[in-house]
Amino acid sequence: MSDPLDKATSKAPASLGEGCLSRYDPDDLSPEDGTEFPGAAELWEQLKDEEDDLRKPV
Numbered sequence: 727m728s729d730p731l732d733k734a735t736s737k738a739p740a741s742l743g744e745g746c747l748s749r750y751d752p753d754d755l756s757p758e759d760g761t762e763f764p765g766a767a768e769l770w771e772q773l774k775d776e777e778d779d780l781r782k783p784v
Contacts, residue, residue: 738750739751739754739755739759
């Protein structure tokens with residue numbers, strides 16, 4: 727029987743380091759890797775503001 731992992735459609739990029747120092751090899755990354763999230767900064771500010779509102783004394 728063949729290896730079931732051979733059927734996988736995606737593979738992680740190469741990594742450097744070991745353990746908690748492990749990270750993806752920047753030379754192996756391309757624009758196809760990762761996620762585009764243009765609204766991340768705005769979402770972060772919104773969530774921080776909501777958290778600040780919850781912490782204000784009544």
